[in-house]
Amino acid sequence: MSDFEPKLVAFCCYYCAYSAADLAGSMRLQYPANIRIVELPCSGKTDVRVVLEAFEKGADGVYVAGCLEGDCHFLKGNIMAKRRIKEAKKLLDEIGIDGERLEMFNLSGSMGPRFAEVAQEMTERIRKLGPSPLNPAYKSGQEAAAGKEADGNE
Structure with a gap:
């Protein structure tokens, strides 16, 4: 999987x-x-069901990015999002997808350079983890590997 390029979804x-x-x-x-x-409209609108659907549709990683803590335009939306993401990470671990594929970040509107860092950080993390077990490319790679083993061609 050296040519693996992860697919990420960022809910912002x-x-x-x-x-x-x-x-x-x-800033280019x-x-x-x-x-x-x-x-x-707010990270607090992040629904665990929608996060899981992103994985189901082939995302290798997902992150939610909201306002800085204590600075949410909707008062506590980012706090609710953080709690939901924490629960979703546990759920992903339980079902065998790996909770490390999901993360929550807090940014202000003036943090363009930090946004770029977060995007790079998540991409590198997911590259190390490899494709999601729900990613169709991962499934076809597994089937191809199983076929090679059955043929004795490793």
Whole structure:
């Protein structure tokens, strides 16, 4: 899997993290192109079901980026998101996907460089973990490996 390029989904709060992503782009900061950003009105709107669906649809990693703690435009949305992500990480561990594939970050709208760092950090983390067990590429790779073993061609 040396040519593995992970697919990541970033659920970003409109007021802070999405603004940080926009700033990173305006500053022409380089970060991996494998990140798909989903804009949310607040990180508190992050639903565990939607996070799990991102994995089901082939994401190798997911992160939620919200406002700095104590600075949420909706008062406690980012605190609720943090609690949901913590529970979702436990659930991912229980079902064999690895909770390390999911993370929560807090950013302000002026943190464009930090947004780019987070994108790079998550991409590197997921590269080390390899493809998600739910990723179709992982499944076809497993089937190909099983076929080689059955043929005796390793």
